Amino acid sequence: MTIAASLSRRATYILGQRPAPEADHHLRRRPATEVRPGVALERNDRPMAQNQRDELVFVPLGGVGEIGMNMGAYGFGPERSRKWIVVDCGVTFGGPDLPGIELIMANPEFLEERADDVLALILTHSHEDHYGAVLDLWPGFEKPVYCTPFTAAMLAAKRAGDGIVENVDVTIMQPGKPFQVGPFTLEAINVAHSIPEANALLISTPVGRVLHTGDWKLDPTPVLSAPTDVARLQQIGEDTATPLALICDSTNALKDGESPSEAEVAANLAAMIAESPNRVAVTTFASNVGRVVSIVRAAEKAGRQVVMSGRSLHRIMGIAKELGMLEGLPPLLDQDAYRTIARNKIVLICTGSQGEARAAIARIARGEHPVIDLNAGDRMIFSSWAIPGNEREVIDIQNMLIDKGVEVITQNDGLVHVTGHPRREELRRLYALVKPEVLVPVHGEAVHLEAHAKLGRDAGIPNVCEARNGDMVRLFPEPMAFPGEVRTGELYLDGLVLCTPEESGVKGRRRLSFGGHVVVSLCVNGGGQIVSGPDLVIEGLPETEDESLTELVEDTVAGVLKSMPPKRRSDTEVLNSALFKAVRNEVNAYWGRKPNVSVFVHRV
Numbered sequence: 001m002t003i004a005a006s007l008s009r010r011a012t013y014i015l016g017q018r019p020a021p022e023a024d025h026h027l028r029r030r031p032a033t034e035v036r037p038g039v040a041l042e043r044n045d046r047p048m049a050q051n052q053r054d055e056l057v058f059v060p061l062g063g064v065g066e067i068g069m070n071m072g073a074y075g076f077g078p079e080r081s082r083k084w085i086v087v088d089c090g091v092t093f094g095g096p097d098l099p100g101i102e103l104i105m106a107n108p109e110f111l112e113e114r115a116d117d118v119l120a121l122i123l124t125h126s127h128e129d130h131y132g133a134v135l136d137l138w139p140g141f142e143k144p145v146y147c148t149p150f151t152a153a154m155l156a157a158k159r160a161g162d163g164i165v166e167n168v169d170v171t172i173m174q175p176g177k178p179f180q181v182g183p184f185t186l187e188a189i190n191v192a193h194s195i196p197e198a199n200a201l202l203i204s205t206p207v208g209r210v211l212h213t214g215d216w217k218l219d220p221t222p223v224l225s226a227p228t229d230v231a232r233l234q235q236i237g238e239d240t241a242t243p244l245a246l247i248c249d250s251t252n253a254l255k256d257g258e259s260p261s262e263a264e265v266a267a268n269l270a271a272m273i274a275e276s277p278n279r280v281a282v283t284t285f286a287s288n289v290g291r292v293v294s295i296v297r298a299a300e301k302a303g304r305q306v307v308m309s310g311r312s313l314h315r316i317m318g319i320a321k322e323l324g325m326l327e328g329l330p331p332l333l334d335q336d337a338y339r340t341i342a343r344n345k346i347v348l349i350c351t352g353s354q355g356e357a358r359a360a361i362a363r364i365a366r367g368e369h370p371v372i373d374l375n376a377g378d379r380m381i382f383s384s385w386a387i388p389g390n391e392r393e394v395i396d397i398q399n400m401l402i403d404k405g406v407e408v409i410t411q412n413d414g415l416v417h418v419t420g421h422p423r424r425e426e427l428r429r430l431y432a433l434v435k436p437e438v439l440v441p442v443h444g445e446a447v448h449l450e451a452h453a454k455l456g457r458d459a460g461i462p463n464v465c466e467a468r469n470g471d472m473v474r475l476f477p478e479p480m481a482f483p484g485e486v487r488t489g490e491l492y493l494d495g496l497v498l499c500t501p502e503e504s505g506v507k508g509r510r511r512l513s514f515g516g517h518v519v520v521s522l523c524v525n526g527g528g529q530i531v532s533g534p535d536l537v538i539e540g541l542p543e544t545e546d547e548s549l550t551e552l553v554e555d556t557v558a559g560v561l562k563s564m565p566p567k568r569r570s571d572t573e574v575l576n577s578a579l580f581k582a583v584r585n586e587v588n589a590y591w592g593r594k595p596n597v598s599v600f601v602h603r604v
Contacts, residue, residue: 052078056208058247058473059486062106064442065449065468067388068092068129069490071106072212072247072442076183076205083182084114086121087201087212091132091493095389099509100494105133106469107489107500115141119182122173123147124214125198126154127287135159136498137491139166146173146181148188148197153319161315175199176232191216191228194262194420195287196325198225202236208476211236211434212247215443217419218426221263223290224325230433237435245475246436246461250444251421253452258425260418266294268415269383273347274302276379281348283361284383284417286312289320291383292349296329299347309335309360309372310351335360335371348372353384355393362393365400376405383416424455431459438463438479515593516540520557520579521600528566531604534558541587541595549587556586572601 063070070090075082094101178187188199203210352359363369386394439461441452456464463479472485492504522533541549579599588594
C-alpha cells in the first residue's frame, strides 16, 4: 500500500528510542571542485559520463516556494543508484479555501519510488511545519528517524494525544556528535530558535558538504536554550578541503538588520507584568518553551502565581519538565486554581495565539470558558504574531476582549514577540562564517527566496540557485539546476483519511458552500403517473419575506410535471433533465446564483 492510499490509524503507544551511532569523522577528501553557473538541461541531455559518477543532489519536496510543509531529500551516488536521506517532514494548515481539510503535507511519491534506497529521516526540530507529518507519512518507509530528545518526546506525545497506531523507529542524535547513515556523515549543530533543541545539519560526502540550516537565528542571549554554535560554524568555513553548499532559511530575508534577542522580549514582558494593577494574561506559541519560562520568571519576580490553560501548553511544558528544562521554576498551576488567586497576584498563560476557535483565549473572549474570565482593567498580552491567513480570527478575539474593557497589548505596542528566523545582517554573517560555494534559499515564498538569492549574489557567493519544489539541484560536482525534474504534490488530511487533492472532494464542498443544494426526488410508473413525491431537500439557499425559494422550487417542479405529457414523464432520463434545468434556471433567475441541483427519478 502506498502512503497516499493509507489511513491514519488510532491507538496510543510509546516511541522506541536508542542512542545514535557515532561515526568515523575522517572522510576521504578531494580538492575543491571548480564550479560554473547552473544551466538547466533535460535529463536525456546529460552526458553519459555524468550518469556514472558520484553526485550530491538536493530535491525540495515541500517548503520551497511556500511557508510550511518542509521536506527535502538529499541523494548521493551515480544518477541511477543514489542513496537518499530526507530532512524534515512537516505540515501546513488548510485555510478557508479548503473546507474540511485540517493539514496539508508533501506527497512522498518520489521517495516511495526509491523506497529501497531511502535510508533515514532527520528532523531539525519539532515545529509542526518541520515534523508534523512524520506520524502520517513515515511509518510506511520503516526507516529510522533521527532527532533530539525533545523532538522525540514531542513525537511520542503527539502519537499518544492523537491516538495514532503507526509507530516510527526513533534514534536520538546529540549536537556535535557525528553519525553515519549510509554514505552520509551527519552532524547536528545547535542553533537558536523559538523551540528547544533546534539544529542545523552538516551533511558530508566525498564530493561535497551541505549545511542545511533548518530554522535559526544568531541570538547571543536566548532564554533556556544554548545560543547558535558560532564557533562550529566558523570551523566549517575554515575547512576548505571539501566544498560547501548552504541550504538556508529565507523567512526574514526581506527584513534588514538583526532579529532582536529573546532576552529583550523577556525584559519587556517582565516590565508589563510588574506594572499591571490587575490580572495579566499572556498567549503565545505553546512550543516556545523559552518564552513561557520568561513569563514564569517575570511572574515570580512580581510576586504572582502562574496558571496555565490549554491542552497543548500542558503537554509541551510537561515534556520540558520531564527533560529537566524547568528546574528552579515555581510550580505551574492548572486552570482550576484561577479563582482562588487574588486578581493582582496572578498571571495566566493560555493557548490560542492564532485565533483557534476552541483554544483557551477564544473561549475566554466569548465568555464561554468554564473557569476563566477577564474583566475590565485586566491586561491581555499577545506575545506572538498572526501566521498569514490567521489575521482575521486573531483580530476578532482582540476586538471581543477590548469590548470587555480588557487592555490588549500586541507587537504593535512594544517588543513582546520576536520570531526565530534570521534577518539580512544575520544571513550575511552566516555567509562570512561558512563561506559557501553554493547557496540554495529555502523555507519561504517566492518573494523571500528571490530576496535571499539576491543577497547571496551581492555577498559574492559563486553559485546561487533559486529552486522550487520539484527541482533537482546538483550541488557537487558542477552545481546545476534541473527545473521540474521531480513530480511533487500535496496530500490532505481530511478527518482520519489521508488523500490526494483529487480524492478529497474539496471542489464539491466549495460548490456547495457557494451555491447551496437542492434535491428533488420522486417516483414515476410506466404510464408516466407520479406515484410518490416530489420530495424536496433544500440546504444553503436564502429565504426572504417576499417569496420563499422553497416555494419557488416547489412551483417550478409542479410546473414541469404539469407541462409534460404522461408518455414523456415515463422516460426517467427526459424527466430528470427537464427538472434539473428548470430548477437551476428558475433559482438563478431569482437569486442570481446557480445552485447545485440533484434530481432522483425512480421508475416503479
